Amino acid sequence: MTAARSARKGTLVAVISTLVVATLLAIAIGSSPSWPVVQKAFFDGTYFSTSLPDVIDAFFINIQLFVLAEMLILPIGLLIALARSVTSPALAPLRIFATIYTDFFRGVPSILLIYVLGFGVPALRLPGVPSEPFFWALVTLVLIYSAYVSEVYRAGIESIHPSQERAARALGLSRLQALRYVVLPQALRRVVPPLLNDFIGLQKDTALVSILGVVEAFKQAQILKSANFNFTPLMTTALIFLVITIPMTRLVDRLAAKDRAAQQGGAR
Amino acid sequence: MARTTTKQAAEPVLELRGVSKRYGRALVLDKIDLTLAEHEVVCLIGASGSGKSTLLRCADLLEPIDAGSITLEGRAVSADDRDADATRRQLGIVFQGFSLFPHLTALENVALAPRVALGLTAAAAEKRARALLKQLGLAAKANAYPDSLSGGQQQRVAIARALATEPKVLLLDEITSALDPVLVAEVLEALRALAKGGATMLIATHEMAFAADVADRICYLEGGRIIEHGTPGQIFGAPRDARTRAFLKRVRSVGASALR
Numbered sequence A: 001m002t003a004a005r006s007a008r009k010g011t012l013v014a015v016i017s018t019l020v021v022a023t024l025l026a027i028a029i030g031s032s033p034s035w036p037v038v039q040k041a042f043f044d045g046t047y048f049s050t051s052l053p054d055v056i057d058a059f060f061i062n063i064q065l066f067v068l069a070e071m072l073i074l075p076i077g078l079l080i081a082l083a084r085s086v087t088s089p090a091l092a093p094l095r096i097f098a099t100i101y102t103d104f105f106r107g108v109p110s111i112l113l114i115y116v117l118g119f120g121v122p123a124l125r126l127p128g129v130p131s132e133p134f135f136w137a138l139v140t141l142v143l144i145y146s147a148y149v150s151e152v153y154r155a156g157i158e159s160i161h162p163s164q165e166r167a168a169r170a171l172g173l174s175r176l177q178a179l180r181y182v183v184l185p186q187a188l189r190r191v192v193p194p195l196l197n198d199f200i201g202l203q204k205d206t207a208l209v210s211i212l213g214v215v216e217a218f219k220q221a222q223i224l225k226s227a228n229f230n231f232t233p234l235m236t237t238a239l240i241f242l243v244i245t246i247p248m249t250r251l252v253d254r255l256a257a258k259d260r261a262a263q264q265g266g267a268r
Numbered sequence B: 001m002a003r004t005t006t007k008q009a010a011e012p013v014l015e016l017r018g019v020s021k022r023y024g025r026a027l028v029l030d031k032i033d034l035t036l037a038e039h040e041v042v043c044l045i046g047a048s049g050s051g052k053s054t055l056l057r058c059a060d061l062l063e064p065i066d067a068g069s070i071t072l073e074g075r076a077v078s079a080d081d082r083d084a085d086a087t088r089r090q091l092g093i094v095f096q097g098f099s100l101f102p103h104l105t106a107l108e109n110v111a112l113a114p115r116v117a118l119g120l121t122a123a124a125a126e127k128r129a130r131a132l133l134k135q136l137g138l139a140a141k142a143n144a145y146p147d148s149l150s151g152g153q154q155q156r157v158a159i160a161r162a163l164a165t166e167p168k169v170l171l172l173d174e175i176t177s178a179l180d181p182v183l184v185a186e187v188l189e190a191l192r193a194l195a196k197g198g199a200t201m202l203i204a205t206h207e208m209a210f211a212a213d214v215a216d217r218i219c220y221l222e223g224g225r226i227i228e229h230g231t232p233g234q235i236f237g238a239p240r241d242a243r244t245r246a247f248l249k250r251v252r253s254v255g256a257s258a259l260r
């Protein structure tokens, strides 16, 4: 009872203080002498409603891009993570390759890779190699994010106490069976929140492929901006991205909180 | 010990000959000779650091040895063998710190090795797992996850899990040392039942009363060597070696728990 009441009181205080701060901020910005000009350039109601359908249309390209990319990144990232954790000396080249791969793709700015792969490789005119910008945009995002995601997987695998693998091995399971039935099922459960975090980054980064001429939401907004000399379409695009990423961010927070609670309770 | 007479004639199941093990420069096991006959229960006693756990880990092929040989039912085995996994299935081991798999129920914990490592069908593995859980008094807990089981129940699930591949020998390393006295009794009772059922066991323990009760033979270890071995009556009643006498005197004066 009292807990519920104090929680309600807490919410009320939070709402009021947020409103006060927001109002003060609005007054401060609105009182700036150049605000009307900025408002006209960035937050114009008419331009917003006319750009919305076009930007949404183009956003389907972003969706296609990140859904396809995610489907490829999940298994590829796992394979790279596994390659990095092999211990057998015979497979050392595999481990070294995977290490170089993650170091390289995490270290180079995404936009640079998109330039090089998106313009450079098609320019080679290799027979049988596609030259569509969408294809190269997809390849680049998959290459970069597989490196990030493999690190997430690896951290998850390493977070499982070695006694788990030892127990499995003592039962006569092979190293691969121990991984498959004991280590991975536990690790995968733990990596869901950080994995989703990386995917939020990926979804935002689909805007980068606009430099290859793929008409996705951001490129579409730029086209509209240039046509009308008004920045509002860019704000429209920002809004659409937020509509997708904010619920995902909240989901990540909730899953992470649940994980923490479970771990504190000594639960699974 | 009514069974002792029949046991002497039994063929050795597990045999360690001149087994030595080093960690870096430290000689942790020094030419260990130990034979385990079928249905025999041998307890390893000795102070902390005497090499009991190392001996069990080496016998289970979890650690390579530096010298000597290990024979399982007449066949030379080694941790470096290609088929060491297959050998390990014939040896069951339970450690104090050998946690259960937290993402699997008690039943799934026990059924995993028969299904995955032995290739039994899911139904056959489950049937075997249920029988083992029942044998250890855990039939009602089959679908419980480890974190909802008491320490004693968890340890019994671990024993059932180790028995699930029908090992020739069960190796147990101080599996009661993290439990409170009531739970200790419950786990020791389960082991007594296994011993009565004819299981072959090698047990490292600090529970002298239990060792005296369940063991056919006691080995006293010190500095990685078996100083003395004999029947519980002989070791506890008339220890021959001065070091054994000193150890037992210390155990009796400080109580077993202080040795950990």
Ligand SMILES: Nc1ncnc2c1ncn2[C@@H]1O[C@H](COP(=O)(O)OP(=O)(O)OP(=O)(O)O)[C@@H](O)[C@H]1O
Binding pocket: B023, B028, B046, B047, B048, B049, B050, B051, B052, B053, B054, B055, B174, B260
């Ligand atoms: N992985 C390891 N690396 C280095 N030294 C080790 C390792 N494992 C054990 N030792 C050393 O080997 C010796 C024997 O250890 P072991 O764990 O076998 O003793 P124990 O008889 O089981 O002791 P306790 O009764 O405390 O369990 C100890 O001196 C220990 O420090």
Ligand SMILES: [Mg+2]
Binding pocket: B052, B053, B054, B173, B174
């Ligand atoms: Mg020990």
